[in-house]
Amino acid sequence: MNVEPLTCAIGAELINVNLADAIHDDGLFAEIRTALLKHRVVFLRNQDITRDEHVAFARRFGELEDHPVAGSDPDHPGLVRIYKTPDQPNDRYENAWHSDATWRVAPQFGAVLRCVECPPVGGDTMWANMVLAYEKLPEHIKMQIAELRARHSIEASFGAAMPIEKRLALKAQYPDAEHPVVRTHPETGEKVLFVNGFTTHFTNYHTPERVRYGQDHTQGSAGLLQYLISQAQIPEYQVRWRWKKNSIAIWDNRSTQHYAVMDYPPCHRKMERAGIVGDTPY
Numbered sequence: 001m002n003v004e005p006l007t008c009a010i011g012a013e014l015i016n017v018n019l020a021d022a023i024h025d026d027g028l029f030a031e032i033r034t035a036l037l038k039h040r041v042v043f044l045r046n047q048d049i050t051r052d053e054h055v056a057f058a059r060r061f062g063e064l065e066d067h068p069v070a071g072s073d074p075d076h077p078g079l080v081r082i083y084k085t086p087d088q089p090n091d092r093y094e095n096a097w098h099s100d101a102t103w104r105v106a107p108q109f110g111a112v113l114r115c116v117e118c119p120p121v122g123g124d125t126m127w128a129n130m131v132l133a134y135e136k137l138p139e140h141i142k143m144q145i146a147e148l149r150a151r152h153s154i155e156a157s158f159g160a161a162m163p164i165e166k167r168l169a170l171k172a173q174y175p176d177a178e179h180p181v182v183r184t185h186p187e188t189g190e191k192v193l194f195v196n197g198f199t200t201h202f203t204n205y206h207t208p209e210r211v212r213y214g215q216d217h218t219q220g221s222a223g224l225l226q227y228l229i230s231q232a233q234i235p236e237y238q239v240r241w242r243w244k245k246n247s248i249a250i251w252d253n254r255s256t257q258h259y260a261v262m263d264y265p266p267c268h269r270k271m272e273r274a275g276i277v278g279d280t281p282y
Contacts, residue, residue, distance in 0.1 A: 001028065003035050003042075010129040010256070011239030012039035019044060019248065020053045022060070029060055032250070034116050036110070037187060041127045041239065041251035041258075047114065048246050050088070051076050058112040058274035065108070065277050067101075068174065069158045073272065080273045086266035095262045096197035097128065097232035100253050100275060101219070103154040108253045109278035113271055118243040122264035125249065126240045128232040128257045134182060134193040145228065148181040148205060152198040156179050178203055181228070185255055185279040192255050195228050229274060232257045243269075253278065 002015040012035060022029040035042050049057070055076050057063060073079040097195025100108045113125075134142075153159075153169035162170065181202070183194040205221040231237070241249060251258065 001031055001035075003039070005039065006043070006241075007239045009132055009237050009239070010040050010127055011043065011241070012041075013043045017044065018118075019047050019057050021048050022172075023053065023056045033061075036250055036252055040129055040131075041249060043241055043250075044248045045162050045244065046246055047248045049114070053081060054112065054114055054272065055079055055274055058276060060111075062109055062275045063277045064274050065101075067266040067275070068154070068170065078274055080275060082273055083270040084269040086268070087257070095212075096262060097229070097257045097259050098197040099130075099194070099257050101278075102152040102179065102194070102196060103157070103174060103177055104278075106280045107152075107177075107278050110251050110253045111273050111275045113249045113251075115243040115245055115247045115270075116272055117268050117270040118245060119264040119267035119269060122261070122267070123269045124240050124242050124261045124263075125250060126238050126259045126261065127249075128191045128234075128237045128259075129255070129256050130237075130257055131185070131190045132237050133231040133234070134191050136237075137193070141224075141227075144216065144224070145181045149178050149203045150181050150195055150225070151176045151178055151200045151203055152196075153200050154198070156200050157162070157198050176200070179281045183254070186279055186282075188255075190255065193228060193231060195225060195249045196232070196257050199225065199229065201225065232259075243271075254281075 001017040003012050004015060005012045008127045014035060020034055051073060066072045066078055070080045070082060073081055100111060153176045154174045155167055159167040159170045179194055181195055183192045185192055202221050202225060
């Protein structure tokens with residue numbers, strides 16, 4: 001297996017490897033996992049694997065989970081179908097910088113995403129290195145956010161367009177989760193900036209040392225959160241991947257964010273994602 005970095009910040013393509021072999025080859029799987037931890041997202045071309053193989057490979061990282069809004073393949077629990085068609089011009093839930101399922105108490109470890117069908121051009125996906133985003137923050141910002149925590153909501157994202165009864169039922173099933181603004185990567189020990197498109201507000205910002213009267217610093221809190229969320233938009237932290245049929249991306253959801261570029265209507269774009277159960281951030 002050859003590993004070819006795609007940018008100085010994030011991403012590498014794995015050459016001369018068949019993911020189906022890694023289901024049973026412990027050495028090959030270990031190489032892939034090492035590359036993933038180093039480059040945060042890795043890519044492969046020409047992976048004509050079955051759904052069974054897709055699921056079996058992803059399960060080597062851990063158990064899989066379904067998504068409460070996006071549908072899964074009925075024969076393969078945990079294999080979420082992200083199918084975009086010309087009759088869904090307003091389906092843009094992917095089109096914000098985010099880490100998957102941070103509205104869960106234990107967000108995903110990562111995912112294995114396979115392209116089933118894609119437009120002839122457009123429909124790329126971008127990833128951002130949120131370890132680097134944290135490292136490059138000004139020191140006074142790092143000090144300011146060191147102990148902050150924030151809420152992440154499925155109600156305010158996937159639930160926003162639902163009728164109120166359905167939205168409240170979704171929130172009852174998945175209450176807002178609270179996570180540290182700066183998490184520690186459980187395997188590498190790196191500090192990660194951990195706010196994204198699912199983050200609604202800080203939960204412990206409004207303290208006596210930050211407030212003179214009433215809630216006069218609330219706007220400062222909102223401004224700081226938006227500044228932090230915007231860090232994923234910096235090109236020097238990013239890689240952009242152009243999809244072809246049977247291309248695969250594997251990413252570490254704990255240290256990255258991603259953005260699916262919606263520039264291809266009225267074409268079809270069909271992706272299948274195996275999301276891997278993660279741990280509670282600390």
